[in-house]
Every structure is written in C-alpha cells, then in structure tokens.
Amino acid sequence: MIRQALDELKQQIPLLDYLQAQDWHPARQLSRGRWMGLCPLHDDRDPSFLVDSSKNLFYCYGCGRGGDVIRFAELYHQLKFPQALGLLRQWHGLAPLLHEVTRFYGVQLQRHAEATAYLHQRGLRSPDVIEHMRIGYAPGGCLRGWLLQLGYSLSALRQAGLVNAIGYDTFCHRIVFPLEGNLYGRSIGRAAPHRFLPAHKGGLYDWQQVRHCPQVILVEGLFDFAVLWQAGFHNVTCSMGIHLNARQFRELRDYRGTVYVAFDSDANQSGQQASQRITSYLASLGVTARRVQLPTGHDPNSFFVQGVGDAQQFQHLLEEEARA
C-alpha cells in the first residue's frame, strides 16, 4: 500500500521537473535523458550531479549522494522523510492552482484603475516590468467563484490559504506578486501591508535569472526590485524581508560573484543592521558582499520614485562600495 502510494507520488513529480523548479539547470547532456549539472547539495564547481530522467534518479560524483525525488527533497530542504513527502505533495498540488490564480489576478490588474494608480504611485510604469514579474491585482470577492467554476474544491482553496475559514478570498485589495510556490500580496488599502500564503516563501526572487551574473543586487522588497529592474538593473534579486531563510542563504553561499546588499536605510536601523549581519556572514564564508549605503530614510524604491537619484547615481553608490 505505502509503496504504491510512494510510486504514484514519484510518477506525479518527475525528478527533472522538480529540480528545475528549484533552479537547477543541466550543464550538458550525456545521452538521451541523462544530464550532468552542478550539484545543488554541495558546493560544486565542476558539474558532478547526474540526473537520469527516465529512471527519475540522481547521483552526485562529488558528495556521493543519490536517490529519487523524495531523497532529493530530504537532502535539499534538510527534512525528515515524512516532512519531505508532505512538502512534495503540497508542491505538486499547489503549482497548477497558483498558475491559475496568477492568470486571474493578471486580468484583474487591467480592470481596476485603483491598482494601476497604486503601481504608478510606487513608480512602476513600464508594462515590461509588470509582465516580467507577472504582477496582478486581487480585488477580493471574486477569486473563489472563479476557481470553483474551474472545478477546484473549496477545501483545496482553504488548504492553499486562498480562501479563509469563513469562505472569503484571503487577498483583498492587494497587488499580488507570484513567487515560486507562494504569492505575496501588498495591500493598497488599510489592511496589514504584507501577506503571504501559508506556504514557504521560497528562495531568492528571480534567482535563476541572476545567479550567473558577476554581480547581484539584493533588496528587501519587491517594489525595490521592480524599480531597479525597470531602471535597467536586471541583476537584482529580493529576499522579501530582512530575514533570509535557509534556502536563500544557501543560494548566496554558493554564489561566486559580488553581492551588493541594498536594504532600506530606515531611521530605526533595522535594514542596515540586517545588511551588516548578512555581509559579515557571507564574508565569513568567502563570498564577496558589500553594503550599499542609501541616503537616510530611503530604500531603493524611494531613491528612484522620489527623485533622489537616477540609474547612473545608483550605479555610483554601488561603485563607491566596491572602492570602500
């Protein structure tokens, strides 16, 4: 019975799909269905991680570990077997649902002037950045009906955290940014500004796009990310808060370039203290990391939006840190 259920789960989640969702990319193909790439489980500099997509197995010639998708989830997320199963089940169930939700919220953004007005106020004017980040809008009160029409059950929506205990849409009057396996909602009204679904917030934002850049800029908020990206800094990533999770630390630990930490320069110093902690920690691991000193009271978003500086001046801030 148990074996059969495990086999089913493994069939539902092809190892290669799961690896790719965790930002893994094959470096080369050995033969049909067999791929080599950098090992996500140890600090690998020369591709030693073999994936056999027809057998759904992996093996690393560097750290000597191998197995199936469940074993991978155990090692990668540092979980015990039952927790790894739970995580895989959740991932498998949530991915298509969140895809549908993202599409729905994307359409709503075009229909609600208050949402585009808010984006303008936060300096997001380019359709490119909205498309790149797949930004949407949750007006509230219509997602549930739409998803039920598509055949999703109310209990699935509750479990994902999209609908609350009394059956209302959880995200209401929020700009929504899809993450990997989660959603981030920023309130445009009076509700608490930040909201995630109950799932794990995932790794660094857009990490697979930037991990090969010689320099990355790490910001704490997605509106900081958006204005920097819009200003042409496509080597930007975001930790979604000043507290990095284990996976985000691991991504930075394995990164070979220079990390510029551009957290908020707020009056209470919390952003600056956090960036100090992160840069020292990364330095202790041999990763080159620098703190970007923004004018007091500013974050990268307000730097651009309130006209403190432009792309060239932001670039100067980075270069100053590099010389320091």
Ligand SMILES: [Zn+2]
């Ligand atoms: Zn390895």
